[in-house]
Amino acid sequence: MEEKYLNHGEISLAHYGVLFLDELPEFNRNTLEVLRGPLEDGEITIGRATQVLTYPCKFMLVASMNPCPCGFYGSDKECRCSDESIKRYLNKISGPLLDRIDIQVEVSSVKYENLDSDSIEESSEQIQKRVNMARNIQKKRYEGLGIFSNSELTPSLIEKFCTLDSTGRAILGNAFNKLGLSARAYGRILKVSRTIADLDGSEKILDRHLLEAVQYRSLDKKYVV
Ligand SMILES: [Zn+2]
Structure with a gap:
């Protein structure tokens, strides 16, 4: 699995906006750990050879992830991941990072018969x-x-x-x-x-x-x- 990276510019571009990270555990673990400071302070500091720069980055982090690499763990379909690979996958999200995520919701997959349901949802x-x-x-x-x-x-x-x-x-x-x-x-x-x-x-x-x-x-x- 190729790891995803974020650069500091992307974090600062999300200032007063949303930073959406799809498939959170696919990001490099150090990249994810770097987010901890900005999530707390709303600032990101970049050290270069000759100077240190601080940029604002008050963003709302929205992230998604699967329960395991194949995505089927806990669902009706059979998960073929080994315990070890599930552990490695989930371990990418450290306790301190999860601690900074205020709303954590588990969503189960939508069943085919419900795709076309008539239930009335609240409008945008x-x-x-x-x-x-x-x-x-x-x-x-x-x-x-x-x-x-x-x-x-x-x-x-x-x-x-x-x-x-x-x-x-x-x-x-x-x-x-x-x-x-x-x-x-x-x-x-x-x-x-x-x-x-x-x-x-x-x-x-x-x-x-x-x-x-x-x-x-x-x-x-x-x-x-
Ligand atoms: Zn799986």
């Missing part, structure tokens, strides 16, 4: 309305603070804007111990719950918002081998 226009509403709530909430979205909340601002009641604290404490989450994941879950509450038009972070955010960390344990 409806979704856009909800997103804009949540964005406006955040813009107003953070007016004068120099930030405009939940993802930019610092630890002290998380404390101020992502308060939980005693049940919420118990839910989070429980998830923290069960999933063995890091302090970084803790803050990230709170920010995601704040966004889910905003999308719901709720001023408070309710239990259901928190539970949904915790559920998005499902791969944290599963894929770190």
Whole structure:
């Protein structure tokens, strides 16, 4: 399998946009590790022989991957990968990188009979309305603070804007111990719950918002081998 690489220019070009990495484990592991800094700081520093340059790169990372090299592990079709090759494949994604991915969702393959289903999905226009509403709530909430979205909340601002009641604290404490989450994941879950509450038009972070955010960390344990 030929490895994929990213150059610094591509990361900076994604500033205020989306960086989509298809088939994440096919990227060179060092290339993926380099992403950790920019994901945290929104900046990328390049050292050349005579100078060091720093470029902005506040991007949203979107990535996809298969459960194994052939893609069939856990599906109706037979996976022919060896345990060793699955392990090697999943090992490309380090725990610290996964820790920085706020929303992790497993998607099963679509069955042929469902390809043509009549179920009514929410339209892009409806979704856009909800997103804009949540964005406006955040813009107003953070007016004068120099930030405009939940993802930019610092630890002290998380404390101020992502308060939980005693049940919420118990839910989070429980998830923290069960999933063995890091302090970084803790803050990230709170920010995601704040966004889910905003999308719901709720001023408070309710239990259901928190539970949904915790559920998005499902791969944290599963894929770190
Ligand atoms: Zn397979």
